Every structure is written in C-alpha cells, then in structure tokens.
Amino acid sequence: MEPTPPDTDADVRQAVRDILHDWVDPSPEATERFLAAVRPSFTGYGTGPGDYYASREALRAMVLREHAGMSHPFTLEVPWTTVHRLHETAAVAVGEIAVTIDLGNETVLERPRFTFALVRRDGRWLLVHFHFSVPDVMQHEGDTMDDLLTERTRQLEQEVARRTAELHQSLADLRAAQAQLVQQEKMASLGALTAGIAHEIKNPLNFVTNFAGLSQELIDELDAETDPDERDALLADLRLNVAKIGQHGRRADGIVRSMMDHARSGSGQRRAVDLNALVREYTGHAAHAARVLHPTVGVAPRLDLGAEVGEVEMVPQEIGRVLVNLVGNALDAVRQRRQAGEPGYLPTVTVATRRTDGAVEVRVADNGTGMPAAVRDRVFEPFFTTKPTGEGTGLGLSLSHxxxxxxxxxxxxxESAEGEGTAFVMTLPAPA
Structure with missing residues (x-):
C-alpha cells in the first residue's frame, strides 16, 4: 500500500507547481521531467475547441509546439491552489496561474485557471488529467499558449482603444458643458451689472425726458405770451431747463463712457484703479440688481472705505465681477434670513477696505444665514452650490477665486459660522 506523506495537501501543491514550471521551461531536461510526471494513460483539455489530448505523446507534441511559439519573456506563479482529496493516493487540484508577459513597452498579466487530477505512484504524484480555461478568451484549435496570449493582448488593446475613445468623448462633453456653464455664469454677472447700470442711466434719462417736456410747454407759452416781463421769466425757466437737460445728459454719457472703459479693460490689460471708487461703483451695481430682483426686500450695503487704500494695479472689470458676486451673495444671505421671519433681525451687509503691509483688503461681511462647515469647506469648488436648481451654476465663487x-x-x-453670518476677504497685492 502506498505510504501517506506527512502533509498530503502540501505535497500535492508542490507537485502541481513543479509540473507547471517544468511544463513552460523550454529546456530538454525540464520537458523530460514534466513528461515523467504524466501518467501514460493521460487525457487533457486545453482552452480551445478540439484542444484535447488522449495520450502522453500527444501532450509531448503540444508542449514542444508551445515552446517553439514562445516569443515573449514571461514569469509564472501559482497564486492559489485548492486540493480535494479523493483517496490517499488520488487528489484533484484546482487553482490559478499568474503569467506576466513582457511585451517590450508594456506587460500583460493573464490568469488561466486549471484543474488537475493526480494519482500517487511509487512515491510521487502523477498527472492523469487536466483542464485549462482562460476567462473571456476563446483559443482556436491548434493554437499555442503564446497564440492565446497574443490574441488576449489584441483584445485588451481593442478594449483600451474603445475605452480611450469613450473617455475622450466624455471629456469633450464635459468641456462643452463646463464652457456652457461658465458662459452662463458670465451672463448672470453681466445681467447683474446691466440691472445696476440700467438703474443708473434711467434716472438722468427721466430728467432729460421730463425737462424736455417742460421746455416744450414753456415754448408754447412763450409763443402765446405778449408781456415782455412774462416772456423774460419764461425764457429764464427755459434756459434753466436746457441747463438741466445738458447736466443729466452728461451724467448719462459719463455712465456709458464708464461702461466702455470697463469693456476695454476686459481685454486683460492692467491699470492703476482707485479701489474705493471701484468698490463704491460695483457695490452700487449689485445693490441695484438685488432691488430689481427683489424690490420688496431691499437692503442697502454699508460702506466702510479706508482713506489710505489708494490705487491698485488690476483688471477693473474682473475685480468688479468679483465684487458683484460677493455683494450679491451677501444680499441673498440676509434676504433669506429676513424672510425666515426671525424676530428682531436687522439685515446688515458691510463692504470695507483697508491697507495692510504690502496689500489691500476688501471685506464683504453679512449677518445672514451663515454656512455649516461642510459647505464652507467646499465653497470654492466648481459647480458646488446650495442655491435651488435654476438659481445658480455653482461657478460664481469658483471663478471669483x-x-x-x-x-x-x-x-x-x-469666514463663516452657521446662523451668524459670513465674511469673504479679498486681498490684492499693493506695494506701498
């Protein structure tokens, strides 16, 4: 009776590893060791259709063909093997082979599965049957393992090419969506500016229209008046109206010129700008825009402008856009808290400037709803917004940053605390 080794499972595993390593070793000595570990009445199934071996000699022909077809260096490991004992002298081993192939510019890892049936004769385990499979790959009849790996590599390259094309398309779609959202945010900023500027222009235009109408009435009265003193009085009123028309026309012209100056500065050219004047102007635009959108919940921002701030090198339209965004957000925050009906709440938005060592600081603070830590940590992320759908793109603060x-x-x-308010602090370099 065949003696049982001390640890049969370990002995079977070692025999499986030895058989596999001798199988792929192209040296004649290893080939003979491999065939000596195969029982003469052997059968086996490979990974392709008709890949069947009914004798040890058929297996020898397959192994030699495999050796002749090995065109790439590789290493072989056996990550795991499970042994099922059928008898003291019979076992089935199921496991996986890890084959790493060096293709020159890359490596490919294949993981064929195997099932070995073994019997113990004369103190050693002999292979009596095997069955191999490779996931996701069908081997053609007569192919070698190298052919199988080459086909697998081709399939992997096709899959990589397909996924790369999908990735490029996804990136293109993402860039298009991002560009659309950026444009949407710019248009929202432009809309806020337009609302403020329209409010500014409307006042002088109303004066021009009213004084022009009064002047027309004075002319009609002048035509009908014969008393010299009355005519002189009418002429005096008419001259005053014409002066008022000229004054408010120049005011409207100044606003238009300011818009044109800002449009020209949008080319990215820097220039020295009176920071306090810029803050005053764009804070006004944001406040006017907020009143247009929410006429019943108007809050006038308070200005606290440091006299020592002076001029700063900047692209004024861009910094103006940042100010419109920050002040607009502050006004939204206090409006939301006010609408919540909190007793005794007085909404406050303050825009302050001051000079620091080598810089100037613009601080936009509110006593609105504030932010929880989770929102505060993400506030500058692109596309992150807490506003309802359709009211924000999530790009305003990202673009401002x-x-x-x-x-x-x-x-x-x-700086923000939930329920207490928020302050955004913009610092710009400004050497003394």
Whole structure:
C-alpha cells in the first residue's frame, strides 16, 4: 500500500507547481521531467475547441509546439491552489496561474485557471488529467499558449482603444458643458451689472425726458405770451431747463463712457484703479440688481472705505465681477434670513477696505444665514452650490477665486459660522 506523506495537501501543491514550471521551461531536461510526471494513460483539455489530448505523446507534441511559439519573456506563479482529496493516493487540484508577459513597452498579466487530477505512484504524484480555461478568451484549435496570449493582448488593446475613445468623448462633453456653464455664469454677472447700470442711466434719462417736456410747454407759452416781463421769466425757466437737460445728459454719457472703459479693460490689460471708487461703483451695481430682483426686500450695503487704500494695479472689470458676486451673495444671505421671519433681525451687509503691509483688503461681511462647515469647506469648488436648481451654476465663487488668485496673485478667503453670518476677504497685492 502506498505510504501517506506527512502533509498530503502540501505535497500535492508542490507537485502541481513543479509540473507547471517544468511544463513552460523550454529546456530538454525540464520537458523530460514534466513528461515523467504524466501518467501514460493521460487525457487533457486545453482552452480551445478540439484542444484535447488522449495520450502522453500527444501532450509531448503540444508542449514542444508551445515552446517553439514562445516569443515573449514571461514569469509564472501559482497564486492559489485548492486540493480535494479523493483517496490517499488520488487528489484533484484546482487553482490559478499568474503569467506576466513582457511585451517590450508594456506587460500583460493573464490568469488561466486549471484543474488537475493526480494519482500517487511509487512515491510521487502523477498527472492523469487536466483542464485549462482562460476567462473571456476563446483559443482556436491548434493554437499555442503564446497564440492565446497574443490574441488576449489584441483584445485588451481593442478594449483600451474603445475605452480611450469613450473617455475622450466624455471629456469633450464635459468641456462643452463646463464652457456652457461658465458662459452662463458670465451672463448672470453681466445681467447683474446691466440691472445696476440700467438703474443708473434711467434716472438722468427721466430728467432729460421730463425737462424736455417742460421746455416744450414753456415754448408754447412763450409763443402765446405778449408781456415782455412774462416772456423774460419764461425764457429764464427755459434756459434753466436746457441747463438741466445738458447736466443729466452728461451724467448719462459719463455712465456709458464708464461702461466702455470697463469693456476695454476686459481685454486683460492692467491699470492703476482707485479701489474705493471701484468698490463704491460695483457695490452700487449689485445693490441695484438685488432691488430689481427683489424690490420688496431691499437692503442697502454699508460702506466702510479706508482713506489710505489708494490705487491698485488690476483688471477693473474682473475685480468688479468679483465684487458683484460677493455683494450679491451677501444680499441673498440676509434676504433669506429676513424672510425666515426671525424676530428682531436687522439685515446688515458691510463692504470695507483697508491697507495692510504690502496689500489691500476688501471685506464683504453679512449677518445672514451663515454656512455649516461642510459647505464652507467646499465653497470654492466648481459647480458646488446650495442655491435651488435654476438659481445658480455653482461657478460664481469658483471663478471669483480664479480671478483673484490666478489672475491677480491675491487671495480670497471665507469666514463663516452657521446662523451668524459670513465674511469673504479679498486681498490684492499693493506695494506701498
């Protein structure tokens, strides 16, 4: 009776590893060791159709063909093997082979599965049957393992090419969507500016229209008046009206010229700008825009402008866009808290400037709803917004951050506590 080794399972595993390594070793000595570990009445199934071996000699022909077809260096490991004992002298081993093939510019890892049936004769385990399979690959009849791996590599390359094309398309779609959202955010900013500017222009135009109408009435009265003193009085009123028309026409012209100056500055050219004047102007635009959108919940921002701030090198239209965004957000925050009906709540938005060592600081603070920590940590992320769908793109603060940090080498920070308010602090370099 065949003696049982101390650890039969370990002995079977070692025999399986030895058989596999001798199988792929192209040296004549290894080939003979492999065939000596195969019982003469052997059968086996490979990974392709008709890949059947009914004798040890048929297996020898297959192994030699495999050796002749090995065109790439590789290493072989056996990550795991499970042994099922059928008898003291019979076992089935099921496992996986890890074959790493060096293709020159890349490596490919294949993981064929195997089932070995073994019997123990004369103190050693002999292979009596095997069955191999490779996931997701069908081997053609007569192919070698190298042919199988080449086909698998081709399939992997096709899959990589397909996924790369899908990735490029996804990236193109993402860029298009991002560009659309950026444009939407720019248009929203432009809309806020337009609302403020329209409010500014409307006042002088109303004066021009009213004084022009009064002047027409005075002319009609002048035509009908014969008394010299009355005619002189009418002429005096008419001259005053004409002067008022000229005054308010120049005011409207100044606003238009200011718009044109800002449009020209949008080309990215920097110039020295009176920061306090810029803050006053764009804070007014944001406040006017808020009143247009929410006429019943108007809040006038309070200005606290440092006299020592002076001029700062910047692209004024870009920094103006940042101010419109920050002030607009502050006004939204206090409006939301006010609409909640909190007793005794007085909404406050303050825009302050001051000079620091080598820089100037613009602080936009509100006593609105504030932010929880989770929102505060993500507030500058692109596409992140807490506003309802359709009311925000999630790009306003992200673009503002890019304008200040990347475009002006400054910083934009947020301080906020939920239920207490928020302050955004913009710092721009301004050497003394």
């Amino acid at each position: 890019d304008i200040v940090v990347q475009g002006h080498r400054g910083s934009l920070a947020v």
